[in-house]
Amino acid sequence: MLADIYDVVIVGAGPIGLATAIGLRKRGIENILVLDQTRAFRPVGQVLDLLPNGLKSLRYLDPHAYEAVKNAALGLSNSQPSNQKQNTPKSSPTWAFRNLQGQIMRSMSVSFDNWFQEYGEGRVSLAWYDLQTTLRQQLPQEIVRANHRCINVVDEPENDCVRIDCVSDTTVEANPYAHWNDNKTENLDTNSPASVTNKSFRARLIVAADGINSTIRRVLYKDSFYQDYAKPEYSGFAAISCREVADIPAEVEAEIEATFLQNSRVTTICHDEVSRKAVGEMEDTRMMLFRSRITNQFGYLIHFASPLAALQGKSGSSLINLAVKVFEQAGFPDVLKQLVRLSPPENIEQRPYYIHRAIIADSDTTPIQPTWNAGRVVLVGDAAHGMPPFMAQGANQGLEDALAVVALIAQIAAENNWNNRQAITEAFQKYEQLRRPWMAYVQEATLTRHPHSSEHNWQQYSQQIYGRNVEQVMKELANS
Numbered sequence: 061m062l063a064d065i066y067d068v069v070i071v072g073a074g075p076i077g078l079a080t081a082i083g084l085r086k087r088g089i090e091n092i093l094v095l096d097q098t099r100a101f102r103p104v105g106q107v108l109d110l111l112p113n114g115l116k117s118l119r120y121l122d123p124h125a126y127e128a129v130k131n132a133a134l135g136l137s138n139s140q141p142s143n144q145k146q147n148t149p150k151s152s153p154t155w156a157f158r159n160l161q162g163q164i165m166r167s168m169s170v171s172f173d174n175w176f177q178e179y180g181e182g183r184v185s186l187a188w189y190d191l192q193t194t195l196r197q198q199l200p201q202e203i204v205r206a207n208h209r210c211i212n213v214v215d216e217p218e219n220d221c222v223r224i225d226c227v228s229d230t231t232v233e234a235n236p237y238a239h240w241n242d243n244k245t246e247n248l249d250t251n252s253p254a255s256v257t258n259k260s261f262r263a264r265l266i267v268a269a270d271g272i273n274s275t276i277r278r279v280l281y282k283d284s285f286y287q288d289y290a291k292p293e294y295s296g297f298a299a300i301s302c303r304e305v306a307d308i309p310a311e312v313e314a315e316i317e318a319t320f321l322q323n324s325r326v327t328t329i330c331h332d333e334v335s336r337k338a339v340g341e342m343e344d345t346r347m348m349l350f351r352s353r354i355t356n357q358f359g360y361l362i363h364f365a366s367p368l369a370a371l372q373g374k375s376g377s378s379l380i381n382l383a384v385k386v387f388e389q390a391g392f393p394d395v396l397k398q399l400v401r402l403s404p405p406e407n408i409e410q411r412p413y414y415i416h417r418a419i420i421a422d423s424d425t426t427p428i429q430p431t432w433n434a435g436r437v438v439l440v441g442d443a444a445h446g447m448p449p450f451m452a453q454g455a456n457q458g459l460e461d462a463l464a465v466v467a468l469i470a471q472i473a474a475e476n477n478w479n480n481r482q483a484i485t486e487a488f489q490k491y492e493q494l495r496r497p498w499m500a501y502v503q504e505a506t507l508t509r510h511p512h513s514s515e516h517n518w519q520q521y522s523q524q525i526y527g528r529n530v531e532q533v534m535k536e537l538a539n540s
């Protein structure tokens with residue numbers, strides 16, 4: 061019998077791994093460890109919207125963690141952003157969706173209280189790093205270990221466990237799928253000679269929360285039926301963003317303000333029903349236009365459909381040219397093209413969006429559902445079903461995963477089924493049966509954006525996703 065076998069090792073100290081750890085501890089499962097490849101926890105990542113379904117799940121996982129996250133988000137509203145905070149629409153009371161002429165097509169409140177009244181839970185915005193830090197602070201320091209990059213997992217049936225092999229203190233390879241720039245954050249210490257140390261851990265169960273470029277997913281799928289789905293697939297959509305456009309002529313600024321922002325901090329500009337039909341595949345082009353909270357300058361984020369090759373190798377001026385071309389094809393007004401042309405090349409960035417589809421449907425064959433579990437290992441969050449952020453559901457859906465997986469692991473613990481492979485398999489299959497249909501629905505909504513196409517569709521989507529009764533879902537899961 062081996063000593064030092066953890067009940068659960070969680071790989072990835074992102075929001076979903078940490079929320080899982082918090083939920084397990086809350087249910088008395090304390091023999092756990094969270095490993096992360098980052099050399100040290102540093103400000104990285106973008107601003108996230110946590111919406112009612114994510115917040116309901118977090119509250120159910122642990123009311124203290126929920127309160128801490130809520131306070132971190134709402135408490136920041138009057139202070140300096142910790143990371144791109146100026147991009148968040150949080151302090152804008154409403155967020156208008158306007159057509160290319162600037163007319164409002166739809167407008168939604170972004171106030172916590174209004175959402176609370178409507179869906180039984182509010183919404184908050186906070187930077188990924190602030191969310192990570194707040195969740196990390198809910199856990200004893202010694203159980204969250206940075207500088208442990210998981211490179212392999214190996215089933216050890218003879219020991220009733222699975223082994224996790226990690227390397228430490230080495231240069232982490234650039235991650236082309238990440239929503240932050242690993243090169244900036246991970247390689248700060250490359251002047252010092254790289255000393256690689258290997259370390260292995262053993263656990264009854266592994267929760268793989270290692271993000272969209274998941275190593276564990278690749279290990280599980282290697283040489284299996286699912287090997288084509290090991291790496292994320294390009295979603296067909298990309299973003300070009302500019303933090304800030306300074307020094308723009310007064311008449312351009314005045315026209316943009318009068319037509320689109322109209323005293324608000326943020327707006328989304330996209331096609332309406334009529335113009336959408338005229339532009340074919342460029343109908344998906346949309347621009348989130350905002351004013352920086354710090355400098356009051358305009359900034360923007362353009363989402364558009366594009367082949368991956370069109371983005372490759374582009375930065376600075378060539379990205380500006382691409383954005384102008386995208387706007388021309390989509391029939392966007394001249395004043396917005398002018399704004400793009402005025403963007404400082406050093407402020408402009410691109411981001412292709414990737415996806416792990418929950419269901420791969422092809423009319424000729426039976427739909428494929430890439431597995432989210434194998435033996436003692438379960439995938440959660442972006443590692444299972446990462447997707448573009450158009451409906452702001454990545455972390456929110458991940459929190460729903462965390463809740464389901466925590467409840468099922470708590471049942472394994474309560475029934476002392478740590479060594480019962482069949483019970484473990486059944487538990488993880490229940491997780492998949494619960495979560496996969498929702499993920500397929502949310503991914504479809506994300507890629508087609510059908511909830512935004514009419515008020516009726518928005519209401520239907522919102523009631524299904526935000527209005528869901530999490531307690532009821534948990535009861536049904538327990539009885540399934």
Ligand SMILES: Cc1cc2nc3c(=O)[nH]c(=O)nc-3n(C[C@H](O)[C@H](O)[C@H](O)COP(=O)(O)OP(=O)(O)OC[C@H]3O[C@@H](n4cnc5c(N)ncnc54)[C@H](O)[C@@H]3O)c2cc1C
Nearest residue numbers: 072074075076097109210239271441442449452454455456
């Ligand atoms: C521009 C943008 C905007 C977004 N906006 C929203 C939004 O408004 N609302 C929303 O809900 N979602 C949003 N998302 C999605 C959201 O960021 C992700 O869904 C969420 O961060 C996923 O959490 P996670 O914990 O599964 O993975 P991640 O956040 O990716 O965390 C994974 C963690 O695993 C670690 N890791 C990776 N590999 C290894 C390894 N081999 N060994 C050890 N550790 C490892 C990483 O260092 C990281 O800490 C947005 C995404 C983008 C790109």
